[in-house]
Amino acid sequence: MILARVVGNVVATQKNRRYQNARVMLCQQITPEGNETSYSVLALDSVDAGVGDTVLIVQEGWSASTAATGEAGAAIDSAIVGVVDRIDLL
Amino acid sequence: MQLARVIGTVVATVKNDSLHGRKLLIVQTVDRNLEANGKPMVAVDAVGAGVGELVFWCRGKEASFPFKREDTPTDCTIVGIVDSEQHVTREPVRKRATPPLAR
Numbered sequence: 001m002i003l004a005r006v007v008g009n010v011v012a013t014q015k016n017r018r019y020q021n022a023r024v025m026l027c028q029q030i031t032p033e034g035n036e037t038s039y040s041v042l043a044l045d046s047v048d049a050g051v052g053d054t055v056l057i058v059q060e061g062w063s064a065s066t067a068a069t070g071e072a073g074a075a076i077d078s079a080i081v082g083v084v085d086r087i088d089l090l
Numbered sequence: 091m092q093l094a095r096v097i098g099t100v101v102a103t104v105k106n107d108s109l110h111g112r113k114l115l116i117v118q119t120v121d122r123n124l125e126a127n128g129k130p131m132v133a134v135d136a137v138g139a140g141v142g143e144l145v146f147w148c149r150g151k152e153a154s155f156p157f158k159r160e161d162t163p164t165d166c167t168i169v170g171i172v173d174s175e176q177h178v179t180r181e182p183v184r185k186r187a188t189p190p191l192a193r
Contacts, residue, residue, distance in 0.1 A: 007122055008178060008180030008181060010146065010172050010178045010179075011173050012146070012172050013173055014138065014170065014171040015169060015171065016169040016170060018155075024091070024146070026178065040122050042091035044091075051181055061150060061151055061152035065152065075148045075152045075153060075155040076152060077091060077149050077153075
C-alpha cells in the first residue's frame with residue numbers, strides 16, 4: 001500500500017460499467033514525512049475520503065476491486081482503503 | 091488508474107486475434123496539473139475514447155477485465171473519459187502535508 005494525499009477528483013460520464021456510483025479521487029503520493037512525491041494516481045474511494053485527507057491506497061487488482069465495488073474482477077488497479085489519522089516515525 | 095491525454099492512434103494489421111476490432115490509442119499520462127509526465131504508452135480502448143480527450147487508464151492484469159476475460163492481451167486499457175478539464179477538481183499545489191502528519 002502507498003501513502004497519499006487526496007488532492008481532487010475527476011468526473012467521467014462515459015466509463016466502464018463497474019465504475020458506476022464510484023468516486024474517482026486524484027491522489028498524490030507522499031513520503032512518511034509528509035512530502036509529496038512526483039507520483040500521482042487515480043484511485044476509487046471506498047472509505048468516504050475527502051480532499052486533503054491522507055489515505056492508504058492499495059495497488060493490487062483483486063483487493064482494489066473488492067474494496068471499491070464489493071466484487072472482484074473489475075478493471076480497477078487502485079483503491080483508497082483507509083484514512084490515516086497519524087503517522088509515527090522513529 | 092492514471093489520468094492521461096489521448097495523443098494519437100496506432101494501426102496494426104497483424105496482431106493477436108483477441109485484439110481484432112479493438113482500438114489502439116497512444117496515451118500520454120498527465121499529472122494533476124494536466125502536464126505531461128513520463129513516456130507515452132499504447133492503450134486498448136474500452137469506452138470509445140478519441141484523440142484529444144482526457145481519459146483514465148488502468149494498468150496490469152485488470153486491464154483485460156473490460157473485455158472477455160483472459161482473452162485480450164493488454165496491460166493498459168482506457169476505462170473512462172473525463173467529461174472536461176473542468177471536471178478535474180484539485181486543490182492548489184502544496185509542498186508539505188498539513189497535520190495529522192506529525193513526526
